[in-house]
Amino acid sequence: MHKHRKQFHKVLVIGSGPIVIGQAAEFDYAGTQACMTLKEEGIEIVLVNNNPATIMTDEEIVDHVYFEPLEVDSITKIIEKERPDGLLATLGGQTGLNLALDLDKAGVLEKYQVTLLGTPISSIQQGEDRELFKKLMMEIGEPVPDSITTGDGSEAIAFAQTIGFPVIVRPAFTLGGSGGGKAESVEELMEIVQRGVKESPIGQVLIDKSLLGWKEIEYEVMRDHEGNSIIVCNMENIDPMGVHTGDSIVVAPSQTLNDREYQMLRTVSLKVIRALNIVGGCNIQFALHPDGEEYSIIEVNPRVSRSSALASKATGYPIARIATKLALGYSLYEIQNPIIPHTFASFEPTLDYIVVKFPRWPFDKFPYINRTLGTQMKATGEVMTMDRTFEGAFLKAIRALEIGKAGLIDEATHFIPMKELEEMIQQADDRRIFFIAEAFRRGASVQQIHRLSKIHPFFLTKLQAMVQLELTLLDKSLWSSVKENIEQLRYVKQKGVSDQIIAKSLGISTYELWQIYQEHQILPSYKSVDTCAGEFEAKTPYFYSTRLGTDDEAALVGKKIAVIGSGPIRIGQGIEFDYCSVHSAITLEKEGVQSIVINNNPETVSTDYQMSSRLYMEPLTLEDVLPILVKEQVDGVIYQVGGQTSLKLAKQLADYVPLLGTSIKTIDKMEDREQFNHFLSEAGIIPIKGEIIWSMEQVEHAVEKIGYPFLIRPSYVIGGQWMRIIQNQQQLTIYLQQLQLSLTNRSFYPLLIDQYIGGKEVEVDAISDGIDWIIPAIVEHVEQAGVHSGDSTAVLPPFSLTEQEKLGVIKTAEKVLAHGNFVGLVNIQMIIEQNQIYVLEVNPRASRTVPVISKVTGIPMIAIATKVQLGQSLATMNYPLGYIGENPFYTVKAPVFSSQKLPGMVKELGPEMTSTGEMMALGFTLDEALAKVSPSRDKKKLTIQEETQTNTAYLTPRTLREYRAALQRGEGQYEYRN
């Protein structure tokens, strides 16, 4: 059957690079699946991706990995060197796709005889170029919104005046609609067009008729070279047209379409994918008139996208894997369905549950930036939850977001005047669902809210009932006695209500509630995701909880360990922790222990059910995780790899299940300022002057004692949230006001105030088994202390430390390790000032730098740490103990920012992290490595030619000074552009 298929021997895969808003972890998931599939086919893989925190860049996954800039020049050089015969570019997001177009345009593909796999260039152009796409749609008779593509402002105004305001503006060829927006007036239009033209790599914007209020429906389609096509799933945005799909709350499958409408859009999807001649995956977005069968095709992505990652996780159908096979020339009906034996990829998944995707926005960190949602995506990540009821899935999503909410009613909104509330419901920002809940609490009708929000009454009716139930529960008189209300309790749990609310309602603790649940067997059951609604026997190790019915599978047999993931990607907690979770799960398997991964981020590799013995897609809260651990009767929990999320959860879990690795007592010791200082003194390290503040009066006292400048932050925070350097009284007053504002009615105490030391910042990551330790590297930050480590440019080996200082760093780290009783990973942050080494923080968990260090030192830190936590000693492993020494080359890890996507965001670097991703580069000299991540991309400016030639460049203070100065001016941020 495959005699016409071209055999590829070596394929170049282009990754999507650093994480930015609009292009996130979904491409590591897609890329990893693609590479694993190529490997299965016996194809040699060359990968270019400068994002170190990815699984796909692991040497176990690919044969040759290049951490080089994603640019035509560098990729041409790689092609020249590696001579691949195929190029896979449709799995690296917009970045990969644009590079393929550029490489083709530059004649590189032709010159080196590289065949583009899958969807041909002409189709990509037709899908991406708005004018070509519009023309094609007109040819096949499919409606697209009335629109023009232009680079000219006056043309834009003339058009808008003919079709009428508001109009939607989108720059051509950009990520996540970057630079676009809705224009209500000529002035607004001018502004957005100017911005959009600048954003677009081809200097053009698309202006189209606003379809505000229409339903927004997406279809994920696959097609093989023979023209066979299938729909993987459809999705419906709860937020209708007007809000970017990446910022919309989405359900799968659609809930408000009847079969006629569903099939109408399905048929059009197949027609479009055929007309575009796509081979692989494709995403089609429709606007559907709320009252009828009128529709318009909004957008086509001729590649794997964020939505396809979501669709894969929502259905269990591995889109990227199948797309890769299709690109290699397979037909859908030849590819085995990996989920159901004896069936094939050419079928359409059918769900017997409902999926909710909820975006995670960065506004909790940056409350001062514009929260309004529109055509430009602002979310940094998302959660996905499943249940057999809408209520269950939706409320799980709210819990999974980790935004401090357990339900819909938010006391903070009680005092908002009705008129203001209505405006905010109409306008749409990240809090809209809670504003709607508040309006329902005040007795608003579904029609009223529908008029304002245009959200379909189906969803509003559900939300109204959910609010009603919450209100009933808040009225504590509901329960005469718990015992008489077991049935009621069961019902409330079926409606997805959080234990937080139920416990409050009953006036008992969640611990007591858990005992009632156990006594009366009010526990969730776990159903599997099998793509076929139970029609065939499938053994997918992928589960979600529901409150009705029985378990699909019994508990795993044998030794099993749970790995707690890191939840949605947010600034300060990114893809690096997913990398760590995956490695932990893989190591468990290798050690003969079954791994149970619990997470809820649909974009990532850890939620690929192939990566663990079992995957549970659930919120990372006590109430959602504990029943899984009890059901599976786990032998232990690994909490060190999921960032602050898993660490926080571990503290709650400690009362119920055995935790592996460093004890909670030790964690507390590291986090509690007083205990920490005591610990340092014991270890013979001078602590930094600092105070814990519990009240306003104490603030003054502490400031007197420590003096300006000082570092201030609330205790237990992620990514340096609300951490500031305070120079004077005025700054302090403003800070405290802002903090109070953001937390509304919650108390922000305790606050930590530390003496600010502006020296060189150094980081050490180590693995300890309680007796021995391994220190694979010392990392030095380019920026001075005070800039959040996540926003710093990190270099290893250190570039400016003397041998003495390095020795001091190692000695200090060893003091910490020797006194800490750590089992597993430890991250130690230090400052060197005037020959004095201070220890800023000790984090007894995996840190952001772990993937980078693992990759460049060849020490698989997570694997070793996991083995240590299983009880193995470092001495029995074949790794050198202690500090292993320096690499003979430089590695630079630099932050990448998405501030363009978040208008109003401060560009200055400070103690609060603002970057969304990172990139890595290697070089024999520091200059060479720095140039690859340099903001200006103008290598001459940074490299001092003579010094490079004399091979002393790594010490060029000028380069570093210039670089550092640029960063301090706020220009130094590498803005991601396509």
Place this chain on the structure above:
Amino acid sequence: MKGYLLLETGEWFEGKWFGAEVESIGEVVFQTGMTGYQEVLTDPSYAGQIVNFTYPLIGNYGINGVDDQSIRPHVLGVIVAELCSEPSHSQYRLTFEQVLEKYQIPGLAGIDTRELTKIIRKHGTVKGVISKTLDHPIRSMDSSSKPSLVNPMNRENVIADMTLVETVSTANPIYYPGDGPHVVVMDYGYKYSIIDALRSLGCAVTVVPFDFTAEQVFKLNPDGILFSNGPGDPKDLIHLSHQVKMMASAYPSLGICLGHQVLGLAFGADTEKLLFGHRGVNHPVLNIETNQVWITSQNHGYIVKEESLKGTDFQVTHINVNDRSVEGMKHLYLPIQSVQFHPEAHPGPVEAFEIFVDFVEQCGMSRNSRTSCSSKGVKQYAQTS
């Protein structure tokens, strides 16, 4: 009100009663579509069956005035996880529950429909009763000796399989005008969408009772004959085989679902029951001549046995990608095509519509040839073979 679904296999489920307050007994089948519950409800092929919807939210967009597939619902009962009592859709007229009440059909909500599906998958044919009490004779039977149970169950069944087609077939011919070829639809339980499909291609259509003889049909002067879908075992209609063969030999013919099986039997092939049927809108069918795959709408418990086609003049044209079962066949010399799936869709994908286009084209050719010369030759073949 509480209600129970009791299965002959011994399992039972407790749920919340909705719809008519009457008990119901029948074969429990699962349907895996995520949309299209109204079409399923009114598809006559589901006569005699209690339908378990695997999608957990049913009734979201209500029941409209355009998507019914026949004059009334034919299911014996409905099992859902959650019933939507406040539907919203611009075309919505009645709620799901109102329709059930109107037609005296019981339903149960709050059932773990996935678990029920798995039970059906395991046992194949499972009979069950929607009952107000747990105390029902179906439960007293020993599930370990299942084969012996089948007979008592059948006796209890108020609508015996033998009569299923009869209960849903029209009593009198119905004529739909059109300018194009005239198609006679043998009504074994046809769906309105079949008529819609034919009429959208310009056909005039006469729907006739299932037991119309060839002679009766020939008198209508058709250009083609469509053997429709319908409920139950095709062998219930085996006594009509001779008539079916005469008709199909005389005119371009299309068989759909039960009609496909009936054609197979008429030409000497055999049919058998699947362990559990294909009921859903996501079944892949491979055209073995072109390598094209269609995702199709299906609803059947029986199939034409592939090996039984040997020695007949039929060859397989389509197979199911997953279980390789026969999904379509055509006659080597005569213009007869039949398919196991539903090219008329509703519910489900419409991509197999081509089947109708080809059929109507054949009918058109037959019409032209008959107006220009005699169709005697074709009829002679029918009588001799």
